[in-house]
Amino acid sequence: MTELKILILLVFILSLFMKPTSVLSASQVRCIESERQALLKFKQGLIDRNDILKSWGSEEDKRECCYWDHVQCSNTRHVVSLDLGGNNLRVDNLELLSHLSFLEYLNLSNNDLTSFSMNYSFLNLKELRLSYNQLNEFHPQSLEQHSSLEYLDLSNNKLGGSLPDLRAYSSLQQLALSNNRFKRLAEGIWQLSKLKKLDLSSNSLEGAITEEHLSNLANLHYLDLSYNSLALSVSSDWIPPFQLTDLYLRFCKVGPDFLKWLQTQESLSVLDMSFANISATLPTWFWNLTSSSRLNLSYNHNSGEIPGQSSSNYFSPPVDLSSNNFSGPIPIFLFRSLDLRLARNKFSGSISHICTMSTLMSTPFKTMVLDLSDNQLTGELPGCRIFGGSLQILNLANNKFSGEIPPSLGSQIQLKILHLRNNNLIGELPSSLKNCSVLRMLDVGGNKLTGTIPQWIGTHLTNLTVLSLRFNKFRGNIHPTICHLTDIQILDLSKNNISGNIPECFINFTSFVQKSNSTESTTFVSITILHDKSTEDIISISYPDFQDPFEHEFPMDTYVDNILVQWKGRESEYRKLGILKGIDLSSNKLVGTIPLHFSDMRGLVFLNLSRNHLTGNIISSIGQMEMLEWLDLSRNEFFGKIPNSLAELHFLSVLDLSNNNLSGMIPLGTQLQSFDPSMYAGNSQLCGLPLAECPRESPNPDHGHGSNIEEDDVGFISREFYMCVAFGFITGF
Template sequence: MAVEHGHLARAAAAILCLLIFHVAPSDSHSQARGSGGSGTTTCISRERDALMSFKSGFFDPVGLLSSWQGQECCEWKGVRCSNRTGHVVNLNLRGNYIYDVHDFLSLSKGGMSSSLAALQHLRYLDLSGNYFNGTSIPVFLGSLQNLRYLNLSFSSFSGRIPSQLGNLSKLQYLDVNQNYYYDSYNLSVVDLAWLEGLPLLNNLDMSGVDLSPVLDWIYMVNMLSSLRVLRLAHCGLTKTVPATLKSNLTHLELLDLSSNLFNTSLEHNWFWDLTGLKELHLSYCKWHGPIPEELGNMTSLEVIDLSENGLVGLIPSNLENLCNLQVLLFEQSNISASIGEFMDRLPRCSWSTIQVLLMSQTNVTGKLPLGVGALGNLTVLDLSENKLDDVLVKEHFSGLLRLEHLDLSYNSLKMSIDPNWVPPFRLKMVNLHSCPVGPHFPEWLRWQTNIDTLILANTSLVDVLPDWFWVTFSQASLLDASDNMLRGSLPKNLQHMSVDSIYLGSNMLTGQVPQFPINISWLDLSSNSFSGSLPSKLKAPLLAMLLLDNNQITGTIPSSMCQLTGLMRLDLSANNLTGHVLQCLKQSDNNFLVSDTNSADQFGSSMHTLSLRNNDLSGEFPKFIQSAPGLNFLDLSYNRFSGALPNWLPEKLPQLQILRARSNMFSGPIPKNFSCLGELYYLDMASNNISGSIPWSLSNLKAMRDTSKYVAHLAYEDSMAVITKGQTRDYTFKVYSLVVNFDLSCNSLTGQIPEEISLLIGLTGLDLSSNQLTSKIPNKIGDLKQLQSLDLSNNKFSGEIPSSLSALTYLSYLNLSYNNLSGPIPSGPQLQTLDNQIDIYIGNPDLCGYPLPKNCSASTNDAEQSVDHENGNHVVPLHLGMGMGFVVGLWTVFCTMILRTVWAAAYFQIIDNLFDKVYLWVPTACARLMNKTDDDAT
């Protein structure tokens, strides 16, 4: 039967359509959108006029209604008439709005024309898959009382569903599904009482319609005793109905209540009494608890979908009578048992009927039993992201004759399969991501020529990429063998392949980059050892992602790159590219090269991410990015770009979030209008020749003033090297999207830090080091509460360190070294926890206080200032008095000793005694002084 949920729905609808056509063979033809009638039926003129009026209200881009001309409307495409009466009985205008950008009708003005009300004999009306531009479902449809089939699904209607549809008493099929995967609740109802007027209804699909106001929904639906198919997925239902409800839905075969928020136990619900059900869809409903044993009574079940809930435990042990099982969906259920125990509970009588088994993220453990190979009709097997640990041999797969889809990714499943083994199946999809398949490339894949998707990423392959790889998988859509150690080179030309996506990044591949497959959309050859120049002719009109970073590619960027106008992400970083960046200018009528920045097909017009980091590129700031209004990540760092920073950046790149241009030769001032880059939260212009002052207007950078760190657009980069806290760190996108950085270090900036910088309260990193900035550090710098890293070293700042720095509780890196700062170092627990304390303040000789050895207590400062003041006022008189006293005293002593010898002898005896006392006093005084100094320091 059906393999997946969507396929099952379409199959059921198709069968019902065939039944409807079968019951009225004389009124319509079996073809859906083929040619008209037999040519013997004459069109009724008023009905032809009604159809033409209906047509006039639509925009028809590819001429789906181009046959609607002439007199015989019964021969028009999609129109069927009764062979007996000539009345229009079938109008099939099914479009393909969701899947095809052209194959649908679009309502061009107002609402749908009421002219269709003239088709009173209409039995079949299909307007699904068209674009009705958010208009309401027309009320006049309730007047088409002969309708048996009405399909308005996937057509972008909105508003309330008219209760007049309850007048269609002969209606058997009603589908107003609004594709809830794309749109949410565009249609709604306030009650379902009108369903009582549809006693013959056997198929009802209201998925995506807001039924949350309808508390009695089950009682209204329960009146439809003829109902066979009921789909109410994603309807905002929250109230469950107890098992005591006497169900009137005895003919119900399919029930879909998925994607509602019941948030209750799965046990004791009304639907367990529907033992005739063939399909039960209960996914994404937040059911919890065990799977009820009542499941064992539903012996007609073919499809069980209990995925994406909070269910716990194994399936019941009483399922031995469920012999018709075909599809089992248990994804993200907490089974928490061995795969062997699960297999033992599957009814043996269904082993030959099961086609789909999905058990991703179910916490199953153990070894994969050989019994899996006995599921002979299995087409889809998904055991990904579990805890399986086994060595797989060919016997595990030898009985899977019809297997098409195999997903064993993110398990510990090794493979020991004979390289000469030829599998009995022909896979379309195989995913072995992060399984230790290697070291050798699996030879059994050589025979899987039907492969559409092959994923062998991170599978421990240490081998040469085989030549047959490109032949066997030439018709595949996706090939992923990234994060291995594959060697060898690629064919010079891959244009013959129809592949859409190739991921071979992070291997050891060598040689030149090949000519791209003509239909390629995603190409990742990053982190290999490709060398030589890029292909001179790059022909890949659908290419959206090109990753060639971290290779050894040389030469210039070829001008043919300008033809890749659909590129969304381009990464050529970490290569050896030289020369000027291509300008991608167009030729004007006067033979002048101009930048066509308004052209939708201009190179860069779709670009979100551009990285040219770490090459040897030169020239001015790349001008072609003026054509990239959606660019949000730009990395030009570590090149030789020069010239002034462009003033057009805010106007042309309004979505720019990350700008890295460090280690180039840009010069001149920072444009003041950079403040208009409202989305910019990461600015790194370090290590250039930028001069002038820091514009105060940069304080208006909105994204840096936001502490929520919300990132408006995904920047696509997997990781980025961020220089912060004095180190280079690789951050993943999820991490560096939280890094709000402002780095203008190693330039020639002068003047002072604008006081307004304190308004950038979202900053986590601020680096203005190695410039020529002067004056004081702004006192309000402590308002930057999110700062984790602050570097103001190697400038000419003076004055005291703001005490507000001690309030930065997230600060883990600070550098204020080599300035002219003075005064005491602020105290605070956060500053004292920083590493390399002395290094933070070195090169500022006038700073004092902890952690420096220089003391600067308040009392000492006051005393020293008082003494200095007094000495300054009296130094001249003091020195003059001392000089005169010394002269007078000296001559008095000399004269006395000359006149009296006895006095001279007595004098020198006194001097000797004084010397002896001083000799004993000096050591003692020095010891006391040393002890006092130690106490003061403590």
């Protein structure tokens, strides 16, 4: 009996390795020959620049088209999926796919299509993706029999005129037409009763969206009409037939009244009505939208006080109410938000009460972005550890805060941006800030801070790209440790009592030495932050890829920062910092000469050393600083001639050399002669255009610039052009 069992076992094992050929063939999925030929002809009719279809062929080892890349078959051997998106294919004849009558999924997005016209009907097609092409024609009549089509994405093309009439697509559930050139509304779309997601954003649509348009869309839960010239015109007592989860009306005309029907939306998760011309007082029920995950009402004219209580004990969605006219105290429940932006309002009073609230909570606030800038807030900064170390952006600039900077701020070890400028803060910078080692931007200008510039700024905050200590009462020398800030792009120590020499080690500022390309699209930092129940930390640094048209960037996903820069005696706040690089040491008590190696800082855009006690010659090689756009050396004790190389600074559009001891002839060059004579005033021995002619002197013919004086038509070379890229902290929730 035992021998029999062993024999049976051996037979079974051998059978695993000796399957009949007929069984093996039956287990494989073989494609239909007519469909294989159709795919091969399709391949012949396109330009495959990246050779992504190399697995498609007639060779014996390539005969099974169901195993080709980007092709999927059903268990009935028919091709049901063709995924060719993102491959830069040039497709001229889609009709070659006409034999794929069982096709359910067709993705041709991110290719080089200019038109779509297919007379053959794909009766089983459910999903069609044609986004990110060059489509300027789309003929919906070619798909009239596509009652099975559920998903259609035509976003990011060049389609214009009226919206396509898609009423024949009775099964359509998701429709993306964003980022095209459509101008006129059409009735057909509003008859698609099964539609769940509709994105018409970023077109040139005009007119009004009425109750009649929306009355048939009972299944709608995602609606994006942003970036159009559309007005939402519904009666105040209208009750929509749908329950939305996402509503985007950015740059639509919604106001002046608030949308009362939003109260009926019990599942609203994302609401963006920024730039919507709303002038109202927010109703109390608005704060009970507990399911919301993002609320953006910025850049409207809303006013009044926000009620002090919310029925939600767990209110935490990102909230952006910036650039409105809200007033009164900031209610405590808002501080539970993960991202709170209340800038440019009229909020007043103290925020120290959040310390009391934090002691009553079992877990600390998880706020990551807190922007209360440009309000009328008073009192001392909260001295408690209220955010559990989660804070990454803190902007309290342009308020009336007083007292010292609390040492507890140093517990925010994830802090990347800190703005405390233009308040009434006193005392020294707390040494605990050295714990914020990932800080990229430190701006405490416009206060009454004292003491020496801390050495730990250079030794511990080595990731800084912007350091502004301007308009305070700092004293003492600039310690060489500051030169450890090799990534610094803006260094502003102006209007203090700083003395001593300019450190020679400034040449260590790598970003100043490297010349930037003015056409490059660069940003200081791009950060992706994921928020959910398990993590509130930085997950990665990346540039997001928005291939799904319904998963696009939310306006609050980007934090656009700004910095205050002094230019020609005026303070200007710049929100576009891109490749702006500069040093401002003006209005101090600095002595000595300009370090010779300053001319190696070829990437510097502005340099302001005015109102000091600097002496010596202007460095002769200053012309090597070829990116300089404005230069201010006024009110010092420089002597000698203006270097000829100064005329080689072709981008120079702001120059002030006044009130020094300069002498000799102003070098010839189109820029230097175009400046106002006052920019050279106070140098009694200086002559030549635009000042008086030099006695018994003529232009040097070997100068290299010629003797013709031309009117400077360069102007200010658009400082916005050189600051063209926003300082974006991209935050995805």
